[in-house]
Amino acid sequence: MPTPVLYCSDPLNPRRVDAHFAAEAHEVRAAGGDIALIDHDALLQGDAGRAVARVPQGMGAAWYRGWMIPADRYADLSTALLSRRSGLLTAPDRYRAAHELPGWYETFREVTPASVWRRTDPGQTPTAAELSALAAQLPAGPAVVKDFVKSRKDAWDEACYIPDPADGRQLHRIVGRFVELQEQFLAGGIVLRTFERFVRDESIAPELRVWWLDGEPRLITPHPDSRITATTAPELAHVAPAVRSLGCRFVTTDVALREDGAWRVIEVGDGQVSDLHPAGDPIALTALLAGE
Numbered sequence: 001m002p003t004p005v006l007y008c009s010d011p012l013n014p015r016r017v018d019a020h021f022a023a024e025a026h027e028v029r030a031a032g033g034d035i036a037l038i039d040h041d042a043l044l045q046g047d048a049g050r051a052v053a054r055v056p057q058g059m060g061a062a063w064y065r066g067w068m069i070p071a072d073r074y075a076d077l078s079t080a081l082l083s084r085r086s087g088l089l090t091a092p093d094r095y096r097a098a099h100e101l102p103g104w105y106e107t108f109r110e111v112t113p114a115s116v117w118r119r120t121d122p123g124q125t126p127t128a129a130e131l132s133a134l135a136a137q138l139p140a141g142p143a144v145v146k147d148f149v150k151s152r153k154d155a156w157d158e159a160c161y162i163p164d165p166a167d168g169r170q171l172h173r174i175v176g177r178f179v180e181l182q183e184q185f186l187a188g189g190i191v192l193r194t195f196e197r198f199v200r201d202e203s204i205a206p207e208l209r210v211w212w213l214d215g216e217p218r219l220i221t222p223h224p225d226s227r228i229t230a231t232t233a234p235e236l237a238h239v240a241p242a243v244r245s246l247g248c249r250f251v252t253t254d255v256a257l258r259e260d261g262a263w264r265v266i267e268v269g270d271g272q273v274s275d276l277h278p279a280g281d282p283i284a285l286t287a288l289l290a291g292e
Contacts, residue, residue: 002033002290003089004059008066009037014054021065024276027286034059036086038077040067048073048080059086063250063289064272068149070187071096090249090272098248098270100148101191108242112265113196114138117148119189125179126190128172135165135192142195145178148188152181153225165192196264198256204230207256211271213288215244221280223254229279235263250288 005028008018017025017037025035036055043051062081069077075092088095097103105115116137120126126134135143143162144151152159159178165171179186200206205222208231212218217236222229234255242265243251250271258264276285 002028002031004034004036004062005286005289006036006038006055006062006064006066006088008040009054011041014039018066020067023282024065024286027283028290031286031290033286033290036062038064038066040069043069043073043077046073046076048076049083051077052080052084052086055081055084055086057084057086059084061087061089063089065289066273068099068273071099074099090270094248095270095272097246098251098268099273100188101146101268102148102188104246104268107246108239108265108268111239111242111263112268114194115191117189117191120179120186122182122184122186123179125172125176128168131171131175131190131192132166132168134190135162135171138165138192138194140166143192144195145175146191146193147178147182147186148191150182150187152178155181161195162192197259198264199259202228204228204232207254207266208232208234209274209277210234210236210239210253210255211274211285211288212243212251212253213271214249215240218288219280219284222277224275224277226277229277239263239265 007021007025010016010018028035036059039051074095078088078092081087102117116134118126118134143165144160145162159174159181162171162174175190205226205228207223207226209221209223210217220231222231239253252269252271252274253265254267255263256266
């Protein structure tokens with residue numbers, strides 16, 4: 001029997017799957033699997049009981065496939081589902097480990113850019129002195145800023161790329177702008193990462209998303225932001241041990257080819273909340289989930 005999958009409901013029609021995930025849900029049903037709907041907005045507002053009201057009693061352990069959920073709210077979701085004799089195949093502590101950089105960084109240290117971080121609340125930019133002390137822990141050279149989950153690559157020059165982290169004024173300005181743009185959605189705190197240069201080949205997507213299930217790479221797609229849909233087969237032998245050590249069943253790694261020929265992990269994510277490129281095959285993805 002295929003594993004059930006929980007999807008986000010359409011905010012305007014709570015009886016339907018959110019349009020972004022409708023193709024995936026269709027394939028789950030076509031494979032004979034059950035789906036149920038989660039009210040994502042209610043969950044983010046702290047009402048986990050209302051969020052799971054449409055999940056049938058006794059549905060059993062399920063995957064979640066939907067919009068990102070802060071780790072604390074994911075734990076609330078897990079608790080609410082247990083009260084309905086259901087549950088999540090990814091436990092809350094494993095979700096946090098894959099979803100937030102501090103949870104996965106040490107495991108991937110050898111295959112990802114050097115990183116340091118500092119917890120801070122949304123809207124709160126660390127002082128210039130605090131940021132300089134943080135940046136001093138990185139190798140010399142450019143860096144990028146992000147939070148525990150996401151960057152602002154769409155605002156590369158003003159809120160992402162830091163040409164010279166040793167320039168305290170520049171560092172504070174760019175980090176401050178990042179915090180401003182993230183608003184209440186800043187996740188966890190500030191992360192500074194060493195900037196690495198990657199190969200730019202117009203024939204293939206510059207960044208690839210690898211979908212892993214139970215420690216094995218099962219699907220490779222373009223990164224969702226890529227305008228190029230062609231992919232290649234990345235070298236993953238050095239990445240696989242880290243994925244397995246993390247101990248998370250369903251994860252993604254975003255990888256890119258560095259100019260020296262090394263495949264590097266740019267980001268790790270929980271597969272349940274990792275977006276699929278529009279050119280990706282929903283049948284291939286849901287086949288992973290349906291097989292549990």
